[in-house]
Amino acid sequence: MDHLVGTQAPERRTTDPAEALGHLERAVPGLAALRFPEPRAIDWQRVEAGLGTALPADYRLLCERYPPFVLGDFLGVGGLSPGNEDAWVQGRYELLETVEEWCAEADLEVPLHAYPVPGGLLPWAVSSQGDFLLWTTDPAEPREWTVTVASRSSAWWHYTGGAVQFLADLVGGAVEPWALPRVRPVVEEW
Template identity: 75%
Template sequence: MDDFVGTQMPVRRLTDPAETIGELERAVPGLAALRLPEPCDIEWQVAETGLGVLLPADFKLLCELYPPFVLGDFLGVGGPAPGAEHAWAAGVRESLETVEEWCEEAGLAVPLHPHPAPGGLLPWAGSNRGDYFLWTTDPAGPDAWTVTVASRNSAWWHYTGGAVQFLADLVSGAVEPWALPTVRPHAVAW
């Protein structure tokens, strides 16, 4: 059964990682209070080697500036902790099995596949209801990746901006939360 809902686009795709972080901080006013006193020294090369792909700069900056956090008591966002990059990559790789099952079960008109398939999906966040927030990888490089939402209720949709801009647009209401609850502009560290 094809449960593809559609595609949403930002008014303007942000490409500067600092600008995307600023948009997210504007959308979630309390987020800045969670900012770490010093950026984390994450060994991205270890995480990226473990995944077999480079990661988007906006996501890496978000993970360096903030501890893992939950938006609106719903959406959990976090990357590798310093020293745990290998374990984080292993966890992401393990979740690809679930992504593969979901892709097969979705029966979408245009089939989706998990990473490392060309254009494959790679998870970057999840919800407390079991929804996946995935990158749709792109051969043009990680900063060209877009977002695919796979909701637990089998609705799939795309957003043509990056992950951090997606979070800002989802919370601010610039993006409709198709098949998701409204995400309140509240963040807590986890």
Template identity: 60%
Template sequence: MEDLIATQTPHRRLLDPDEAIAELERAVPGFDALRLAVPATFDWPALEAALGSPVPADYQRLCELYPPFVLGDFLSVHHPTAGREREWPQWLQDDLETVAEWCEDSDPVIPLRPYPSPGGFLPWGGSNQGDVFLWSTSPAGPQEWTVTVASRSGAWWHYSGGLVQFLADLTSEAIHPWGLPRVRPQSRPW
């Protein structure tokens, strides 16, 4: 990690998963066309047991309503596979190892830890240019998790809202894409 720039904060944190999804659908024209005809059914308790923690409700709702997707031909969101939820943490292992290396190389004045350490970083997405998108987990529970961006340029920054609201704010340019290119409000299945 080279630079921790700052934290961007939404005007109002959207805590209701459906409200956050609606905001993303407004921010990305045509995104709702990707919506599954029948919501996917996940065994969230199985994923929780394998991961060691529940995941935020907005992420669960996003996975239930949408297939894996890419925003702006740039950012993809990691997505478990229904029926294979216990495998999802294993799929994240390479990203977690990379995050652990970054944390080890960070400035000791700012202690950083990968998940499953309390408050550790848990990857949820990536870009086609090597940027990594993480949850900053919280012992207070997954509804308090926020977003951390680790850009390939070395700039790290935080967003004090949830994952789905972050996607909406990033594509609508409600926040500045520090260290990232502009993410066009386009989507396609992954």
């Protein structure tokens, strides 16, 4: 039986994408070594047209500045690169099928749904164990989206900050990794 573990909130929500990225670089010292000298030109219009929504600016900046990477030999982040926009969007839709199944099977007091249902969950990272990190796409403004964790162990929980801040807080220890292992501040290109 699935259960909602709870909600965690950052001490202060970081809304500036560059500030959130700096926070992540401090939490994961090796990340800066992977940073591209110049931001990559990802076709965001193509991505957003394919998804039917814009994406949060912190995640966009993360994809422009870094190659796809793995945190702590556990969590795969990114994957969106110039030239693979269509494949990345298609990959989200394939993941959404699993997310919808998990949502349908979850016995939660407040039902969750996969995107594109208004407020639905949209995957942005996956663990090596099959856990999902998802955006809760409500309210409609992507800069206000929060994070929902769906663990393979049937525990669901929320974080009221953005994706990049979540990563920094998870690795830095400001967030309890409910139903996930501790994620070490070790990074490697994916």
